[in-house]
Amino acid sequence: EPEVTQTPSHQVTQMGQEVILRCVPISNHLYFYWYRQILGQKVEFLVSFYNNEISEKSEIFDDQFSVERPDGSNFTLKIRSTKLEDSAMYFCASNSQATDTQYFGPGTRLTVL
Amino acid sequence: GESVGLHLPTLSVQEGDNSIINCAYSNSASDYFIWYKQESGKGPQFIIDIRSNMDKRQGQRVTVLLNKTVKHLSLQIAATQPGDSAVYFCAENSSTGFQKLVFGTGTRLLVSP
Structure with missing residues (x-):
């Protein structure tokens, strides 16, 4: 069964450093998303992406964040200058139509020291 | 603003019991x-x-009920098994478009053998 994959599973970085989180959505999906979940809290929407551009973004997704689909399979989230409060699980999701179920990857745990 | 909330943070049941997890939502425009x-x-x-x-939908051992009048959603799990132990989230699509969830x-479901 096709699934969303994410790498790395755990990323540790120093405050102020840049990180890139990687996702491979399900192959025939066209809509891509990033969410984050701070430990013990609910899952929060960050950004949606379709047709090589951002469709919608939340207040969390400020100028330090960017997304890219560099090729036909990968979808990345970049944080330019990480802050302590960026520590969280980051989930990638995808679906084939905007009205369809979003399928989530296993997540990347980002720890900012 | 939008909000989706859960009534109970933890639900403990015995294996074989039926479980009901509740959720209240506030956005009447969610579909x-x-x-x-x-x-x-x-x-x-x-x-x-x-x-x-729809008011009701059934899957394998699970049923979701939607009461739009009181903006309430519930998940019923029949014959709960230890493998059902997990955190359960309800989610709704945002009125801002696309599929921002x-x-x-x-709610944490704990199933005792």
């Missing part, structure tokens, strides 16, 4: 609702969804 299961260290896993033109805070 799509989803239940996700999240096991420790994993991403949200789709369980079942329902659109606002708004998640509730989650």
Whole structure:
């Protein structure tokens, strides 16, 4: 069964450093998303992406964040200058139509020291 | 603003019991609702969804009920098994478009053998 994959599973970085989180959505999906979940809290929407551009973004997704689909399979989230409060699980999701179920990857745990 | 909330943070049941997890939502314009299961260290896993033109939908051992009048959603799990132990989130699509999902805070289901 096709699934969303994410790498790395755990990323540790120093405050102020840049990180890139990687996702491979399900192959025939066209809509891509990033969410984050701070430990013990609910899952929060960050950004949606379709047709090589951002469709919608939340207040969390400020100028330090960017997304890219560099090729036909990968979808990345970049944080330019990480802050302590960026520590969280980051989930990638995808679906084939905007009205369809979003399928989530296993997540990347980002720890900012 | 939008909010999706859960009544109970933890639900403890015995194996074989039926479980009911509740969720209240505040956005009357939402037309799509989803239940996700999240096991420790994993991403949200789709369980079942329902659109606002329905009151009830059944899956394998799970049933979702939607009461639009009181903006309430519930997930019923029949014959609960230890493998059902997880955190369950309800989510709704946002009125801002595309598929920005708004998640509730989650209910932890603990199933004792």
